[in-house]
Amino acid sequence: MGLAILLCVFGVGVVIGAPVAFAMGFAALAAFWYEGFPLLITFQRATAGVSVFSLLAIPFFVFAGEIMLHGGIAGRLVKLASALVGHLKGGLAMVNIFSSMLFGGISGSAVADISALGSLLIPVMKERGYRPDFAVNVTVTSSIAGIVIPPSHNMIIFAVAAGGGISVSKLFLAGVVPGILMCVCLAIAAYILSVKHKYPSEPFPGWAEVRRSSFDAIPGFFTAVIIVGGTLSGIFTVTESGAFGAVYAVLLTKFYYKDLSWESFVKSVTGAVRTTAMVMILIAFASSFAYLLALYQVPAKLSTALVTISDNPIMILLMINLILLILGMIMDMAALILICTPIFLPIAKGLGMDPTQFGIMMLINLGLGLCTPPVGTCLFVGCAVGKIKIEQALKSIWPFYVAIFGALMLVTFVPQVSLWLPSLSE
Amino acid sequence: MSDQSPFIQRLELALDWVRSLCILISSIALVVLITTFGWLVFGRYVLNVTPTWVEQLALLLICYIAFVGAAAGVNEDTHIGVSLFRDMMPVTVQKTIIIFIDIILAAFGAIMLSAGVTLMQFGWDSNLPMLEIPESFRTLAITSCGALIFLFAGSRGLIRILTFSAWLPEADLKES
Numbered sequence: 001m002g003l004a005i006l007l008c009v010f011g012v013g014v015v016i017g018a019p020v021a022f023a024m025g026f027a028a029l030a031a032f033w034y035e036g037f038p039l040l041i042t043f044q045r046a047t048a049g050v051s052v053f054s055l056l057a058i059p060f061f062v063f064a065g066e067i068m069l070h071g072g073i074a075g076r077l078v079k080l081a082s083a084l085v086g087h088l089k090g091g092l093a094m095v096n097i098f099s100s101m102l103f104g105g106i107s108g109s110a111v112a113d114i115s116a117l118g119s120l121l122i123p124v125m126k127e128r129g130y131r132p133d134f135a136v137n138v139t140v141t142s143s144i145a146g147i148v149i150p151p152s153h154n155m156i157i158f159a160v161a162a163g164g165g166i167s168v169s170k171l172f173l174a175g176v177v178p179g180i181l182m183c184v185c186l187a188i189a190a191y192i193l194s195v196k197h198k199y200p201s202e203p204f205p206g207w208a209e210v211r212r213s214s215f216d217a218i219p220g221f222f223t224a225v226i227i228v229g230g231t232l233s234g235i236f237t238v239t240e241s242g243a244f245g246a247v248y249a250v251l252l253t254k255f256y257y258k259d260l261s262w263e264s265f266v267k268s269v270t271g272a273v274r275t276t277a278m279v280m281i282l283i284a285f286a287s288s289f290a291y292l293l294a295l296y297q298v299p300a301k302l303s304t305a306l307v308t309i310s311d312n313p314i315m316i317l318l319m320i321n322l323i324l325l326i327l328g329m330i331m332d333m334a335a336l337i338l339i340c341t342p343i344f345l346p347i348a349k350g351l352g353m354d355p356t357q358f359g360i361m362m363l364i365n366l367g368l369g370l371c372t373p374p375v376g377t378c379l380f381v382g383c384a385v386g387k388i389k390i391e392q393a394l395k396s397i398w399p400f401y402v403a404i405f406g407a408l409m410l411v412t413f414v415p416q417v418s419l420w421l422p423s424l425s426e
Numbered sequence: 427m428s429d430q431s432p433f434i435q436r437l438e439l440a441l442d443w444v445r446s447l448c449i450l451i452s453s454i455a456l457v458v459l460i461t462t463f464g465w466l467v468f469g470r471y472v473l474n475v476t477p478t479w480v481e482q483l484a485l486l487l488i489c490y491i492a493f494v495g496a497a498a499g500v501n502e503d504t505h506i507g508v509s510l511f512r513d514m515m516p517v518t519v520q521k522t523i524i525i526f527i528d529i530i531l532a533a534f535g536a537i538m539l540s541a542g543v544t545l546m547q548f549g550w551d552s553n554l555p556m557l558e559i560p561e562s563f564r565t566l567a568i569t570s571c572g573a574l575i576f577l578f579a580g581s582r583g584l585i586r587i588l589t590f591s592a593w594l595p596e597a598d599l600k601e602s
Contacts, residue, residue: 013530014507014508015508015511015512016511016512016523016526016527017507017508017509017510017511017512017523017524017527018507018527018530018531019500019505019506019507019531020505020506020507020508021496021505021506022505022531022534023507025534025538026530026534029534029537039537039541040541040544040545042541043538043541043542043545043565043568044545046568047489047545047564047565047567047568050488050489050492051485051488051489051564053481053485055488056459056463056484056485056488059456059459059460059488059491060460060463063456063460235471236467236471239463240463240466240467240470243460243463243464243466243467244464244467246460246464247460247464247467266453269453269456269457270449270453272456273449273452273453273456273491273495274449274495274498274499274502274504276456276491276492276495277452277491277492277493277494277495277496277498277499278495278496278499278504278505278506280488280491280492280495280496281492281493281495281496281499281505282506283492284492284493330508332506373510377506
């Protein structure tokens with residue numbers, strides 16, 4: 001009965017449009033009240049949920065992303081991508097995807113990726129004759145790469161949700177190949193559509209321009225090298241790397257690029273505060289919610305139910321993918337990682353899947369949910385930037401869904417895709 | 427919500443001011459967090475001296491960024507929610523649901539405030555390690571968050587009830 005109250009209150013909260021974080025908090029309150037526990041446990045769990053040392057990396061990553069957005073690093077990465085791949089068929093779509101790989105890799109935020117690159121590239125793509133829905137769909141779907149290409153704050157949330165037994169360094173390495181694979185799949189889809197719609201390619205600017213834009217972008221790209229390299233080398237913890245990366249980004253944009261004004265600094269700080277608060281409050285109340293799910297033994301019950309439906313590992317993995325995909329469509333990523341990891345990770349481990357591989361699979365699934373209504377934050381932001389209706393974007397997004405789904409299946413069923421790179425470092 | 431009474435105008439102005447203050451407090455906490463943590467990395471790897479209090483201070487600051495920032499988000503309506511199903515309903519039903527959410531949120535804030543005060547009373551005698559300040563300073567973040575959510579959601583609900591015929595839900599506002 002307590003579990004029914006928890007899920008019903010939460011379900012009603014989500015359906016009527018209450019903020020998801022508070023719907024989880026209110027559901028937890030109702031369940032604790034029903035069980036006769038003191039209500040303050042909800043808030044004790046919430047405070048404990050955010051007071052986790054590894055999670056301190058989140059504000060640093062988010063802040064570094066904001067500084068890159070407002071301090072001129074994003075623009076330089078687009079210039080580099082333009083010089084490198086702009087001359088291919090559907091050049092600007094390729095630039096968009098390649099820029100997402102570079103920028104998303106540093107900011108780790110899909111929404112920041114769309115805001116930064118979408119506002120730069122979508123208007124230019126429209127001007128050059130690309131259909132607006134194509135421009136939006138390329139931007140939206142390529143932003144998912146940022147979730148798996150390191151450094152990604154979602155990987156840290158996954159490591160925390162898994163109980164601390166998973167190395168963040170291994171997760172960082174495991175995300176590289178799937179991230180690149182996703183971008184390659186998207187580039188193939190964009191290429192085929194570009195040939196079909198006769199989209200133009202940009203003139204090759206010459207090797208001198210490639211060299212110049214590379215030198216200009218490399219110091220900015222070094223932010224990611226500091227964060228990932230610091231963590232992988234074991235010199236810094238992930239939190240220290242994040243802090244160092246954030247300070248480096250400020251110093252670089254202020255004193256080297258000279259693009260960081262006081263106004264853009266304030267914009268970056270307030271932007272980072274808003275995003276961090278939104279993510280952390282979800283983590284806080286998801287902790288209370290996940291505590292109750294564990295108390296009601298939901299992971300064990302669901303595991304038994306899944307095994308009862310089928311004992312074929314392929315079927316079970318497909319079912320887990322489907323459930324994650326559906327959940328990703330209706331809830332936010334951070335909360336889902338905290339709630340679903342304790343439920344599905346033991347099942348995946350039972351099937352012989354490596355926890356790191358499971359983490360990458362989960363992130364791609366939930367990332368795909370960000371591009372799908374009804375929640376689809378990335379799709380909403382992309383459509384707002386591209387000034388088109390969601391229905392318009394949805395009509396032509398399917399080739400990109402197919403591309404990402406292809407990459408997802410490879411990550412799910414070919415362990416080497418995510419585990420090859422970490423195995424080299426062992 | 428045009429042609430508002432002076433009371434509502436003053437209330438909205440006060441709420442805006444409180445929200446800006448919340449963002450300012452959280453922003454200062456973020457800048458202090460980044461600066462002190464940068465100092466910790468510099469001290470640990472360059473000066474070979476680790477200022478251990480920084481880690482505890484960081485865990486305290488993150489509570490303020492999360493909870494005070496989240497309260498401002500209630501006023502700015504930036505928290506993630508699924509309005510798709512609500513948007514399908516008639517305008518009057520939508521408005522009633524929005525007011526209901528405000529009331530529920532205000533109630534949630536009140537419970538949070540009350541729980542926060544109790545937690546602060548529990549924590550007054552034990553200190554945060556390395557910082558030597560009462561544990562209650564950590565739970566003050568959740569207490570403030572409760573009070574602010576109660577204020578923001580309660581006031582917004584009150585304004586919406588008082589001006590029921592003068593506003594439209596966001597989805598209908600975009601269409602009109």
